[in-house]
Amino acid sequence: MSTDSVPAAAPTGPAADGTRGAVLANLLFNLALGALFAALFVDAGDLPSSMWEPLGAGAFPRLVLGTLILFNLALALQAAMALGQARRGAGTLAWLYQRRLAFATLAAFSLYALAMPWLGFPLASLSFLLAVQWLLGARRGRRLLVAAIVAVAFGLGLYLLFGQVFQIPLPTGRLW
Amino acid sequence: MPMTDALLSSVEQLFSLATLISMLIGVVAGVIAAAIPGFTVTMAIVLTLPVTFSMPPLQGVATMLAVYVGGCSGGLISAALLGIPGTPSSVATTFDAYPMARGGEPGRALGLGIWASFFGALISALVLIVAAPPLALIAVKLGPWEYFSLILFAITVVASLVGHSILKGLMMSLLGLFVATVGPDPMMGVARFTFDLDLLAAGLPFLVVLIGIFAVSQLAGEVENPDELRQGQALIEGHIAVRPLAVMREVLSRPLNLLRSSLVGVVIGAVPGAGGSIANLIAYDQAKRASKTPERFGTGIADGVVASESGNSATAGGGLIPMIALGIPGSAVDAVLMAALMVQGISVGPRLIMDNPDLVYGMFLAMFLAAGMVLVFCLLSLRWFLRITEIPKSIIVPVVLVCCAVGALALNNRVTDLYLLIGVGLVGYLLAKLDYPLAPLVLGVILGPIAETNLRRALMADESWTLFFTRPISLALLVLAALSVAFSIRRLLKQRRPG
Numbered sequence: 001m002s003t004d005s006v007p008a009a010a011p012t013g014p015a016a017d018g019t020r021g022a023v024l025a026n027l028l029f030n031l032a033l034g035a036l037f038a039a040l041f042v043d044a045g046d047l048p049s050s051m052w053e054p055l056g057a058g059a060f061p062r063l064v065l066g067t068l069i070l071f072n073l074a075l076a077l078q079a080a081m082a083l084g085q086a087r088r089g090a091g092t093l094a095w096l097y098q099r100r101l102a103f104a105t106l107a108a109f110s111l112y113a114l115a116m117p118w119l120g121f122p123l124a125s126l127s128f129l130l131a132v133q134w135l136l137g138a139r140r141g142r143r144l145l146v147a148a149i150v151a152v153a154f155g156l157g158l159y160l161l162f163g164q165v166f167q168i169p170l171p172t173g174r175l176w
Numbered sequence: 177m178p179m180t181d182a183l184l185s186s187v188e189q190l191f192s193l194a195t196l197i198s199m200l201i202g203v204v205a206g207v208i209a210a211a212i213p214g215f216t217v218t219m220a221i222v223l224t225l226p227v228t229f230s231m232p233p234l235q236g237v238a239t240m241l242a243v244y245v246g247g248c249s250g251g252l253i254s255a256a257l258l259g260i261p262g263t264p265s266s267v268a269t270t271f272d273a274y275p276m277a278r279g280g281e282p283g284r285a286l287g288l289g290i291w292a293s294f295f296g297a298l299i300s301a302l303v304l305i306v307a308a309p310p311l312a313l314i315a316v317k318l319g320p321w322e323y324f325s326l327i328l329f330a331i332t333v334v335a336s337l338v339g340h341s342i343l344k345g346l347m348m349s350l351l352g353l354f355v356a357t358v359g360p361d362p363m364m365g366v367a368r369f370t371f372d373l374d375l376l377a378a379g380l381p382f383l384v385v386l387i388g389i390f391a392v393s394q395l396a397g398e399v400e401n402p403d404e405l406r407q408g409q410a411l412i413e414g415h416i417a418v419r420p421l422a423v424m425r426e427v428l429s430r431p432l433n434l435l436r437s438s439l440v441g442v443v444i445g446a447v448p449g450a451g452g453s454i455a456n457l458i459a460y461d462q463a464k465r466a467s468k469t470p471e472r473f474g475t476g477i478a479d480g481v482v483a484s485e486s487g488n489s490a491t492a493g494g495g496l497i498p499m500i501a502l503g504i505p506g507s508a509v510d511a512v513l514m515a516a517l518m519v520q521g522i523s524v525g526p527r528l529i530m531d532n533p534d535l536v537y538g539m540f541l542a543m544f545l546a547a548g549m550v551l552v553f554c555l556l557s558l559r560w561f562l563r564i565t566e567i568p569k570s571i572i573v574p575v576v577l578v579c580c581a582v583g584a585l586a587l588n589n590r591v592t593d594l595y596l597l598i599g600v601g602l603v604g605y606l607l608a609k610l611d612y613p614l615a616p617l618v619l620g621v622i623l624g625p626i627a628e629t630n631l632r633r634a635l636m637a638d639e640s641w642t643l644f645f646t647r648p649i650s651l652a653l654l655v656l657a658a659l660s661v662a663f664s665i666r667r668l669l670k671q672r673r674p675g
Contacts, residue, residue: 026610050364053636057361060628064354071347102396106602109577113594129574136570154575158582168586
């Protein structure tokens with residue numbers, strides 16, 4: 001099954017295209033994860049055991065982490081073996097630049113989350129919706145007007161729908 | 177009460193105007209709730225529960241069943257049109273319905289899903305009536321050994337279904353199992369891997385992980401190309417055709433797939449603790465194995481959509497089997513349904529069908545009625561739902577991101593869940609770019625606590641590990657898990673062989 005055909009489950013990326021940078025990224029990722037899992041494996045050893053059952057609180061995580069370490073080593077080995085045959089591709093900076101809008105959207109979403117406790121859901125959502133639509137191309141004229149209407153409708157609409165109809169209050173903001 | 181009297185009484189109660197209206201509202205609410213990423217059927221049912229307190233018992237339960245059946249179908253809308261499973265039950269729907277929609281056939285993708293859901297729900301309601309007692313008896317015979325083996329089987333199935341590498345698929349499943357261990361230990365309550373952070377104290381809520389992994393990472397992937405965005409490109413381009421009757425014939429021309437997937441849904445639904453999240457994947461896997469062209473699965477073919485949607489919709493009837501026959505809820509939704517009956521002073525258990533036959537027959541009939549209502553509502557509103565595909569990405573991406581934030585907030589009303597959502601979304605985006613399949617990770621998170629609890633229970637009952645291999649059902653499931661890995665390795669080796 002081609003992963004191109006399974007976008008939600010397994011989207012592909014340039015890191016999967018077999019270039020040297022992609023293989024190197026996989027190798028470094030697996031080594032970093034392997035080290036993280038090893039540290040967590042050691043940490044899980046301190047979890048208490050129980051007199052009522054043969055497996056304590058740490059046994060299942062250690063079983064999972066131990067297998068994860070083995071899988072990561074196998075994947076790192078695969079990547080290391082493929083490194084010699086990999087062809088040169090675009091540099092990391094070029095790759096990041098090509099995806100600047102995706103990263104900018106994620107950065108805006110992070111700012112939105114950080115601002116929400118202060119500004120409240122309606123104002124934070126309104127600002128986020130307007131800013132991201134502008135970022136993605138709604139710069140002037142009719143598209144900007146539609147963006148403003150969407151921002152107001154969803155910023156206020158969702159707040160009222162959840163607060164008044166579903167009785168699930170969304171953050172109102174600490175500033176007011 | 178004689179059977180005919182009970183049946184007539186239930187028909188009279190069910191076909192009253194008040195019940196029909198409340199069921200219709202329930203169907204619409206269920207479809208819409210499941211179509212919003214992060215707003216699950218369980219949440220919709222929980223929100224419906226207080227409304228039913230003032231209703232007569234059958235009207236209340238029928239309304240909740242309407243939400244349930246509607247929700248089983250609604251998840252397919254965002255799965256097919258946005259590539260985001262509205263609920264865990266529609267993960268496998270994204271495999272074929274989304275490529276089909278992106279290939280210019282969103283109407284066909286939705287139509288196939290709607291009809292497959294309808295027939296799946298009908299088949300499960302029929303099985304529920306005929307086979308409730310014997311199936312429930314089989315389901316309760318499963319001990320912790322069988323549960324643990326069933327989860328291993330489900331994990332290997334999904335790991336072998338997606339991506340280029342079984343190793344990466346299995347690694348993602350295990351990562352999901354590990355993520356599920358963060359927070360209080362399920363048996364002793366000891367805090368694990370929380371590092372004294374409030375955010376992790378109660379564990380990682382799987383719904384937030386689900387939204388982050390699927391929705392946030394998928395949406396970020398949609399806005400990578402500045403040229404497409406400048407031109408105001410929509411998610412799906414091209415002419416949209418809706419031919420409900422032609423699509424119905426297309427579904428019915430696959431009777432074996434439809435029947436097999438629905439029966440998988442019924443059986444998995446009848447196993448307490450399993451449910452739609454596993455059923456859609458196993459039904460998809462079985463359809464792929466039985467197909468003469470398994471390599472076409474995942475490219476946007478009708479068989480994939482029919483398998484997943486009939487499989488997940490059939491769990492609605494399956495889940496009621498142990499609840500009605502034995503008082504054991506098949507899923508979280510069934511537990512809420514049970515609570516609704518108990519609030520009305522009706523005790524749920526083996527005597528339910530003897531003491532309240534009109535109520536039980538009414539539930540059976542409500543399943544059929546709800547399935548019909550969902551079909552009519554979805555077909556009538558199909559064109560309206562398809563308008564989503566015409567909206568430019570620059571609007572739909574930020575709006576769905578805000579809906580994701582609402583989904584994460586509505587769960588526990590904690591802003592920290594929002595931070596978690598963004599962290600998980602970013603990790604999901606990078607994992608996708610490194611060609612790691614994401615579906616196994618989510619399944620691991622959902623099934624992790626069930627796997628651990630059953631493994632520990634099994635070893636508490638008997639310290640010997642050999643019981644996993646000597647109990648016939650457990651052994652059969654483990655053999656199937658091993659076969660699923662072997663089959664996948666063979667398939668991948670075949671694909672890599674030149675020529």
